[in-house]
Amino acid sequence: MPDKVLMKGNEAIGEAAIHAGCQCFFGYPITPQTEVAAYMSRRMPKIGRVFLQAESEIAAINMVYGAAGSGVRAMTSSSSPGISLKQEGISYIAGAELPCVIVNIVRGGPGLGGIQPAQSDYFQATKGGGHGDYRLVVLAPSSVQEMVDLVQDAFDIADKYRNPVMVMGDGMLGQMMEPVEFKERKPAQLPSKDEWKADGLKGRKEHHVINSLYLKPEELENQNLKMQKKYAKIKNNEVRYEMYNCEKDVDFVLVAYGTISRICKNAIKLLAEEGINVGLIRPITLWPFPEKAFEEVIDKTKYGFMSVELSCGQMVEDVKLASNGRKPVYFYGRTGGMVPSPNEIADAVKRNIGGAK
Amino acid sequence: MENRIRIFTGHFGSGKTEIAINYALKLNNEGKKVCIADLDIVNPYFCTRDEEKFLNDKGIRVIATPKDLANAELGVIPLETLSVFNDKSYDVVIDVGGDDKGAIALGQFNRYFREENYDMYFVINTLRPETHDVDSIIEYLYEIEAASRLKVNYLVSNTNLSYETTVSQILNGDKIAKEVSKRTGIPIKFTAVREDIASEIKDHEFKIMPIHIFMMPPWRKFEE
Known part of the structure; x- marks a missing residue:
């Protein structure tokens, strides 16, 4: 393939995720991000990875929850109303401290709104969306090339902090075409997932359990304090502008x-x-x-x-x-x-x- | 002699819309009575219908999803499309959505295409990752023929990297298109080149069609 190619933002998201080692993509169509799923449906089976069109956005995010829990890189994408549907799953993923990437190609809202570009999911992305004291790292590219770079970074940031990362672009960014390059990237130094991933016993005596339910309030408070420390670290390390x-x-x-x-x-x-x-x-x-x-x-x-x-x-x-x-x-x-x-x-x-x- | 109806198909993002609009303008310049039909049911943004006013002002009739329905989530093909087959006073350009999915929109008009000859163009951009080599291009070509139930008559070599296109990329794209032509027996009708660099290509094997770019995000329109 040539070094530089012409890609639609949505296709570039898919290819960037593939470059980042995304093993599983779960999606559901919605304008203006459907080309992400369409691209993945064509590419992922060819390279022996998983593309699955879920029965709903809710199912897709919970499939991400499962795949991420087993330690593989997983992604879902949608547009505004679909991202609203995913919020419960996102909160659970954040609570269980699982790394994954969620792409939102934003359209006009509220409600079904419209299919033209918008940025009106800013509150949802940056101030919660789902329930509980959690944070998403939210990356906002402004060109298709930056989309390619940030989607790959998103997987690294997610793994580094065991936290879901959202890549958010408006509909125009998803739909427009620009030249892009998939540059050679130095592999990031990332913590091993062996300590927590639920991928079978593998000779261990204790099962790894993926969970966001705490029956003892002390433990839940401790979990929250631990997560707050993590967010403070992210605030220190990951600011970009x-x-x-x-x-x-x-x-x-x-x-x-x-x-x-x-x-x-x-x-x-x-x-x-x-x-x-x-x-x-x-x-x-x-x-x-x-x-x-x-x-x-x-x-x-x-x-x-x-x-x-x-x-x-x-x-x-x-x-x-x-x-x-x-x-x-x-x-x-x-x-x-x-x-x-x-x-x-x-x-x-x-x-x-x-x-x- | 060209047929009255020209259909532009190709891989998603190959540049069909730009070429269709430019082709309609070319026919218009030749003094023909022109109609362009936007059958793109795949793309929500950057469509021929966005240029409706400009084209109307030139005297070109535009058949496209009515404005009120243009943002409905499912592509809509207007009933008016039938008039391009019935009113033979028009020279017609049909802009079809990308890939086999977009080409399905043509299938419903099959009985008209059986009654009247058409020119179907297949647009190739070898700098699109999924059509960067001969095999993948031919795969798309056959998929589109199957979905549309029509035969491609001509290839259009449209290798470009948008605003970063160079002459050597165009020439390299032509080489690949030529190989596709050899393997399929379908001739190359022309090489499409952005108008500002068209004069840089001299003594070319294929006809050069300079094209003006219409589908641009707002900041690039401003920079133009």
């Missing part, structure tokens, strides 16, 4: 993730032509949120920050927490599958910095 045009003093800083960040870059170029200097913080990890990126620009930005989203301000509270009242925080977004043009974003910037003057 991109800073764009933030080297010098700026009038304003946009905060945007995923494909909308690319439109923000267009808007920044438009604004520069008018002498308005605007930077961009692009969170790559949505959880842990890149608070330290804000430290780098908090004193440099004259009028503060603006969260730009394909949702109704779901990221605003994280931007506010990160800027901690030191600079104003504004919001601009479109929803329902409507995607703003660079001009619309530039106008929103001008409105807000005009107001701040």
Whole structure:
């Protein structure tokens, strides 16, 4: 195969998972992520791995629970309504501390919503979704190449911390085509799964048990405290972000993730032509949120920050927490599958910095 | 002599839609009365129907899923599609969804294709991972013929890496397409090349069709 190929985001997710050693894919079709499952259905049997179209999203996530419990790399993918259905399973997987990858190619909501691109699952992904004190690491690529890289990273992060990792992209990222490369990757140093995986006795006397049920409150509290320590470690180690045009003093800083960040870059170029200097913080990890990126620009930005989203301000509270009242925080977004043009974003910037003057 | 009805098929993501739109524009430029039918029931985004206004303004009739239903989760083929077979005053371009799954949409029109000759094109991009060699391309070609119950008459060599395409990639793609042509006996009708690099290919064995790119995410449209 040529070094560089042209792939749709959804296909690239599948191929990246295969490169990462994903042994089992369980899915269920839903627009705009169906091509992930379609790609896996064609590729996985050819290389002797498991593709299974489950009878529902709920079944698919519980199949991931089982496969991950046996120690293999497993993945499922869906889009917003389907991810809602998976939440119980995700909570169980987090509770049982199993590594797996969940892909959400987000469409408009709430409810059945629509099939056009959106980012309105931010709360669901970063603040719970399922029940209990758990966290997902949430990775948000903005190009098909970054999707390829982050899906592979997601498997490593999941194994490193024994925690589910979500890769979240809007529908456009799933549907668009870009050149991609599957670069040679150094194998990550990861903890062995021998201590916990439920793959038969293998000469041991005690069974490994995969479980998230604790009959003694002391034990459940201990489990929660242990998990909180793990999340603190993730917050320390795994934060990722991109800073764009933030080297010098700026009038304003946009905060945007995923494909909308690319439109923000267009808007920044438009604004520069008018002498308005605007930077961009692009969170790559949505959880842990890149608070330290804000430290780098908090004193440099004259009028503060603006969260730009394909949702109704779901990221605003994280931007506010990160800027901690030191600079104003504004919001601009479109929803329902409507995607703003660079001009619309530039106008929103001008409105807000005009107001701040 | 070309047949009145041209059908563009190929592997998912091979570039059928771009070529179909460009082909419709070419026929339009030749002064023909043109209709383009979007039968893509596979793709939810980046479809011919997205360019409906532009094409209408050029005087090209667009038959596509009605706007109200374009975002329904199942592809819808409008009843109006039948008119491309009945109204013979039109030169017709049919944009079909990718793979055998997309080609199924053609099957229902089989009785019309038996009554009138057609040109069916099979679009090849050798920089798509699943059609990077001769065997895999031929596998897709036969699957599409079986699903559509139609025969491919021409190959279109459309090797590209979107905005990163180089001339050497195009020439290499042509080599593979030529081998497909040799093995199947289906001639190559033209090589499609992005319009901004088309002049870089000289004295080419196949006809060059410069194409303008329409299917772009918003930030690339802005950069154009």
